[in-house]
Amino acid sequence: MAALDGLRILDLTQFEAGTSCTQALAWLGADVVKVEEPGQGDPGRSVGFGEDTDNYSAYFCNWNCNKRSVAINLRKPEGKDLILKMLPRFDVFIENYGPDSMERMGLDYESLRAVHPSLIVARIKGFGLSGPHAGYKSYDSVAQAAAGAFSVTGEADGPPINPGSTVGDSGTGIQMGMAILAAYVQRLRTGEGQQIEISMQEAMAYFMRTRIGVFAEWGNVAAPRMGNSQALPPVDLYPCKPFGANDWAFMMPIAAHDWDALCSAIDRPELTLDERMLTPISRLENRDELYEIISDWTKQHTKEEAMTILGEAGVPCSAVMDTHDLFNDPHLIARDFIKKMQLPHHGEVSMLGFAPRLSASEVDMQPAPLLGEHTHAVLADELNLSDAEIVDLESNGVI
16 A cells, blocks of 8 residues: 555646656655646646657656646636536645636635635745745746855856756755645644645755855855865865766765775875874865875776775765766666656656655556546546547547
8 A cells, every 4th residue: 555545636737846746746655637738738748958759758757757647728617617526536736837827717725625625725836925026937947046056056256056956846846745745634633624835935945054054144144155165175076087077076074083084095094194184174274285185096096986985984975976877876776766667759768766765655656647648537537427528528629
């Protein structure tokens, strides 16, 4: 039995902030029915760079596993009516449309609650439902800029830089998933539903707390950009052979015993007695010389060799994995985190698994749905519509 067996979600999410949430819940066993626009579907279906997406892009597939897709035209009154009729059979309604979109369609919280009083309504917005910026649109990078992530990314003497991972979207989605589960537990106790709103800016700010806590003096100053040297040396990024774009090792020896272990691992035990290197402050004062000593050693090794030698010696270190390395990492493969999936249009591909592992709950990964793949089955099962009624809806452009 899956952990969230019985939890049913009507999913009106698109792109990533919402789809990351519902995919995580689906991987925990929730039944997620994704509502998409006929013809086009989730705009994420066509997101691709140099890829013939065929309305089933790799981007979409990575965020919509284990869901069912129904294609319903919400611009038509009959389409909206189908949603409202299905609503009482679901526990959660989630959306991340643009500002005021749900209100314009008559699918705001009060309208939904009138149909299903115990419904949990989850709403993801760039800047929330209130405040001066509530009407502003947002995407991942906009949220990261608004939360300060750009400002602390990059070299000290360079401009702010857009962080590469999409934590503004997916980090928001995971926080919304946690909130939905909390609201669901509360509903099991009280029988009452509620509205959940989350601002992408505020969710992204959650990931800024360490930089604020360490460097921002309770928000009284701007935390600095520090490049790869996020703490006292020898914390840094070091070059490795064969010196390609991502042939680097990042090490973070911050505890006293980490320093001793590092000196031993690179065959320089005398550094532990060197007056220039005795304390964190003296190592800071001699940062350039220390960097040269360590990089002379890393240049003799590949990044994987450096990671193995340092890791086995107890020094916190990782090779800088690029996206190709990630899918070929022996560790992730051994842990069955890299999944082989057979997808329509794409054939066999590798996809990343789901990090949480529950000992008493397991859900197999299923491919993301084709647009409207489950429309007929869902309408028949949920609303007892006949084949003739479904065909009529289709001929009228409702589904």
